[in-house]
Amino acid sequence: MRFSGDLQGVENWSTAHDALDELRACGIETDFFCKPAKNLDMVGGREVTRLALPTAGWYLVERGAAATSLDQRLYAQALAAGVTVHFGSTLADDEADILATGPRKRDVVAVGKGIVFETSAPDMSVMLLGHALARTGYSYLLIADGRGVMCCGIFDKFETIHACYDESARLIQSRYQFDIRSPKSFGGVEGFSLRPTFRRGRALVVGEAAGVQDLLWGFGIRTAVRSGWLAARSLIEGTDYEALARAQLLPGMRASAVARWLWELARFDDYELALKVLRAQRDQVGFMRRAYGWSGLHRALYPIAAAALARRYKHFSAQAPSAAKLAEAATLAPVASQPALEPGVETQN
Numbered sequence: 001m002r003f004s005g006d007l008q009g010v011e012n013w014s015t016a017h018d019a020l021d022e023l024r025a026c027g028i029e030t031d032f033f034c035k036p037a038k039n040l041d042m043v044g045g046r047e048v049t050r051l052a053l054p055t056a057g058w059y060l061v062e063r064g065a066a067a068t069s070l071d072q073r074l075y076a077q078a079l080a081a082g083v084t085v086h087f088g089s090t091l092a093d094d095e096a097d098i099l100a101t102g103p104r105k106r107d108v109v110a111v112g113k114g115i116v117f118e119t120s121a122p123d124m125s126v127m128l129l130g131h132a133l134a135r136t137g138y139s140y141l142l143i144a145d146g147r148g149v150m151c152c153g154i155f156d157k158f159e160t161i162h163a164c165y166d167e168s169a170r171l172i173q174s175r176y177q178f179d180i181r182s183p184k185s186f187g188g189v190e191g192f193s194l195r196p197t198f199r200r201g202r203a204l205v206v207g208e209a210a211g212v213q214d215l216l217w218g219f220g221i222r223t224a225v226r227s228g229w230l231a232a233r234s235l236i237e238g239t240d241y242e243a244l245a246r247a248q249l250l251p252g253m254r255a256s257a258v259a260r261w262l263w264e265l266a267r268f269d270d271y272e273l274a275l276k277v278l279r280a281q282r283d284q285v286g287f288m289r290r291a292y293g294w295s296g297l298h299r300a301l302y303p304i305a306a307a308a309l310a311r312r313y314k315h316f317s318a319q320a321p322s323a324a325k326l327a328e329a330a331t332l333a334p335v336a337s338q339p340a341l342e343p344g345v346e347t348q349n
């Protein structure tokens with residue numbers, strides 16, 4: 001429902017292992033359109049940072065109804081595995097084993113608006129930063145194999161999304177040369193919770209329905225898949241999904257909350273300084289991985305970050321950490337010590 005052929009990135013920076021290996025370790029065939037991307041222009045204030053990474057920083061995939069999209073190939077793989085799909089009828093929550101229905105209204109933290117189009121322009125990835133342009137989010141242009149998407153995602157003042165999108169589109173088109181054919185609009189919200197709901201009644205809740213997301217930049221595909229895989233495994237093996245999901249997903253989610261808080265503090269110069277810091281890193285992917293790792297620093301900053309973010313996201317207020325929760329946050333295992341996903345593949349944070 002949210003996506004209509006747009007390109008999204010499966011991030012490949014939050015773990016030392018490759019994101020596609022992780023999907024394969026979950027039993028997913030990577031037979032969908034998937035293009036590794038290593039080059040990114042990050043534009044912030046007067047700074048343009050050209051990242052040229054040694055390995056794939058992210059994989060571009062299609063979403064929505066196209067035959068080669070992630071969604072449609074997962075659907076085909078489910079059918080091949082013997083799943084029966086009932087369209088046009090709704091299952092009561094208490095009849096479901098797993099709920100994977102996407103973001104809930106009460107968890108909304110960001111909203112995105114964009115267009116998908118066909119183009120003859122070469123592949124490119126551009127990220128545009130700027131408080132007036134995208135609040136504390138970002139706008140982007142992604143082109144891969146003749147498919148293009150131009151989108152703006154904002155984390156604040158949602159009523160400004162149309163103006164932010166228009167201004168971002170104008171700026172992107174003034175800086176980059178590309179043609180737009182057969183444009184189609186798309187858009188949607190993203191949900192995140194500081195205290196994800198991993199169970200509702202007897203149903204195990206996964207992905208954004210549970211509030212599982214990346215609060216820094218909204219890269220939720222990997223955690224959605226990961227939580228779905230954990231839930232399915234726990235049904236088969238009789239293990240405790242809630243405990244596994246909390247141990248494996250919460251550290252990364254909380255680290256992303258700390259990273260978002262710091263990111264919002266860095267907005268004062270439209271991210272010029274932040275881009276300089278990123279550019280100065282010898283290992284930029286490693287730098288991003290540290291941002292998503294649940295380190296001692298993250299643990300120390302988490303209470304301040306959670307309280308600060310709760311001022312803006314009202315649903316976080318009810319979830320602001322109590323003294324007991326703070327103690328629990330401090331004891332969450334760092335990512336590196338999580339159990340392995342499958343032999344040879346580390347656990348995702």
Ligand SMILES: Cc1cc2nc3c(=O)[nH]c(=O)nc-3n(C[C@H](O)[C@H](O)[C@H](O)COP(=O)(O)OP(=O)(O)OC[C@H]3O[C@@H](n4cnc5c(N)ncnc54)[C@H](O)[C@@H]3O)c2cc1C
Binds near residue numbers: 090218220222
């Ligand atoms: C504009 C935008 C850009 C994004 N870009 C990226 C990106 O580049 N990289 C990234 O990693 N993440 C990105 N995300 C986030 C990512 O798309 C989500 O985190 C991810 O899709 C969550 O997966 P999910 O399975 O929880 O929900 P969804 O992918 O939304 O899937 C939920 C499905 O459930 C269906 N459904 C809903 N209600 C019912 C019901 N009652 N019965 C049956 N089915 C139902 C919906 O139709 C939908 O197909 C983006 C999000 C937005 C809005």
